[in-house]
Amino acid sequence: MTQKLIPLAIFLILIVFLGIGLTRDPSLVPSPLIDKQLPEFSLEQVKNMDKTLSSIDLLGQVSLLNVWASWCLACRSEHPLFMELAHSGLIDIYGLNYKDQREDALRWLDLYGDPYITSGHDDTGKIGIEYGVYGVPETFVIDKKGIIRYKHVGPVTDEILEKKILPLIERLKATPI
Amino acid sequence: MRTGILPVFFFLLFTFVSNSHAADLPFEFSDPVQEDRFKGLLEELRCLVCQNQSLADSSADLAQDLRQEVYRMVIEGDNNEEIVNYLVARYGDFILYRPPLKPSTYLLWSGPVIFLIIAVFIAISTIRKKKYTELSQKEQQLASQLLNKTEEESDQE
Numbered sequence: 564m565t566q567k568l569i570p571l572a573i574f575l576i577l578i579v580f581l582g583i584g585l586t587r588d589p590s591l592v593p594s595p596l597i598d599k600q601l602p603e604f605s606l607e608q609v610k611n612m613d614k615t616l617s618s619i620d621l622l623g624q625v626s627l628l629n630v631w632a633s634w635c636l637a638c639r640s641e642h643p644l645f646m647e648l649a650h651s652g653l654i655d656i657y658g659l660n661y662k663d664q665r666e667d668a669l670r671w672l673d674l675y676g677d678p679y680i681t682s683g684h685d686d687t688g689k690i691g692i693e694y695g696v697y698g699v700p701e702t703f704v705i706d707k708k709g710i711i712r713y714k715h716v717g718p719v720t721d722e723i724l725e726k727k728i729l730p731l732i733e734r735l736k737a738t739p740i
Numbered sequence: 741m742r743t744g745i746l747p748v749f750f751f752l753l754f755t756f757v758s759n760s761h762a763a764d765l766p767f768e769f770s771d772p773v774q775e776d777r778f779k780g781l782l783e784e785l786r787c788l789v790c791q792n793q794s795l796a797d798s799s800a801d802l803a804q805d806l807r808q809e810v811y812r813m814v815i816e817g818d819n820n821e822e823i824v825n826y827l828v829a830r831y832g833d834f835i836l837y838r839p840p841l842k843p844s845t846y847l848l849w850s851g852p853v854i855f856l857i858i859a860v861f862i863a864i865s866t867i868r869k870k871k872y873t874e875l876s877q878k879e880q881q882l883a884s885q886l887l888n889k890t891e892e893e894s895d896q897e
Contacts (some may be wrong), residue, residue, distance in 0.1 A: 592788060595832040662801070668835055688805050695830040697788035 594695055594714045601628070601709050602693040606683030609660050611623050616657065621705055626655040627728075627736045628703040629679070630640040630691065632663045634670035641718035642675050648724075649678035654732055658682030661691045661699050683698035704728060707733045767811045778814045781823060782807060786835050794837065 596602075605617035619621070621628065629645060631638045642686055647655055658679035660668045665684060672682075697716075704713040713731055715723055747876035755837070773839035777795065785806070785872060795803050796811070813823045828834050839845045 592834045593832055595829060633758065688802075692805060692809060692830060695832070697831065 580711045590698070591716055592697070593713075596695055596703075597714060599711055601703070601705055601711050602690075604683065604685075604690045606685055606690060606692060608740050609658070609665060609672070609682040610677075612665075613680075614681075616681050617735045618709065621655075621657060622709045623707060623740070624655055625732055626657055626705050626709055628657050628705060630659045630661050630694070630701040630703075631682075632661045632699050633667040633690050634663065635661075637718045637719055639675065641700055641702075641720070642678070644719055644721065644724055645678040646676045653729075655680050656719075657691065659694070659696075660684050661696060662667075662688040663687065687723050696727070702728075704731055704735070707740045730736075767807070769815075774814050777820060778811060781810055781814070781820060784824075784837055785810070785827065786837055788831055790836060 566691070601618055602620060603618045605615050608616050610616045627645075629646075631642075645656055650652065656679050658681070660682045663684070663686065665686070668682070668684070683690070688696075694701075700718055702715045704712050704718055706712050712735060713727065719728065744846055767778065770805035783794050785795040785801040787793045787795050787806075789802050791802075793803075795806055801808050810823055812831065813826065816825075824836070827896075833839050833845075839848060841849055845878040
């Protein structure tokens with residue numbers, strides 16, 4: 564009797580593992596940058612070519628770095644959330660304008676609003692590669708020391724913001740430099 | 741007339757679809773060794789946007805950028821390990837078609853061997869069981885009776 568149950572047991576174990584596999588999104592690749600210092604960069608600002616946004620600007624406070632582009636449809640769906648977040652004054656949001664034309668980016672910011680302290684213009688996508696960007700939008704949570712604590716690939720949703728990002732921000736804000 | 745057009749349509753369709761992007765790479769090399777290394781690397785690296793394609797095959801924008809990066813590094817004389825490390829530092833092991841051997845991948849690498857050993861073990865035990873089924877005393881008697889019987893019958897013939 565037990566002999567006959569062995570294949571059934573193996574089958575059930577297999578089902579459990581395959582079931583777990585189904586709940587995971589294979590397009591989400593774990594980033595090796597988590598808990599690492601943010602890669603250095605210095606980019607022209609989208610709105611002001613004479614000024615730069617550099618990685619040093621992100622030090623000293625907890626901040627978000629949002630990778631966006633005017634050609635990115637999904638960016639539009641998360642945009643209202645960032646507008647709200649910017650108005651709340653809870654956190655500094657910086658933009659990384661990824662592989663975009665400056666005019667298009669400016670028009671996009673005019674049209675949908677600008678939640679960013681400032682956006683760096685990464686027209687070649689070189690800085691995107693430094694940050695391991697593979698699907699816009701992407702959002703990084705960076706602590707006071709400039710260490711990347713969390714990365715979200717794809718549009719930020721209410722749920723992600725409430726359950727993951729905001730609690731993390733609170734925790735990071737509470738820790739001294 | 742209609743039947744004439746359809747095959748032509750499919751022929752054209754597949755001609756375009758199968759058109760490999762690696763074939764028309766705009767990268768030029770003066771050194772054929774570098775070119776070989778470049779092509780070899782692209783086959784080993786996965787495109788993160790369309791995950792079932794290598795960097796050589798993918799037409800995604802990011803793949804194009806990463807090809808450019810690999811090209812730059814090959815030309816600048818970086819060795820394969822340096823190039824791979826550079827990409828893994830940014831995109832993780834996932835960019836490799838061959839995951840490295842480390843604690844989290846031990847099971848992955850040893851899996852096939854483990855399954856083979858289990859299969860061999862099951863096969864051997866099944867075969868053994870069939871060979872050496874022991875008979876009870878009663879069955880033994882019955883067997884020898886039957887054997888004797890057939891022997892007698894063949895003797896009579």
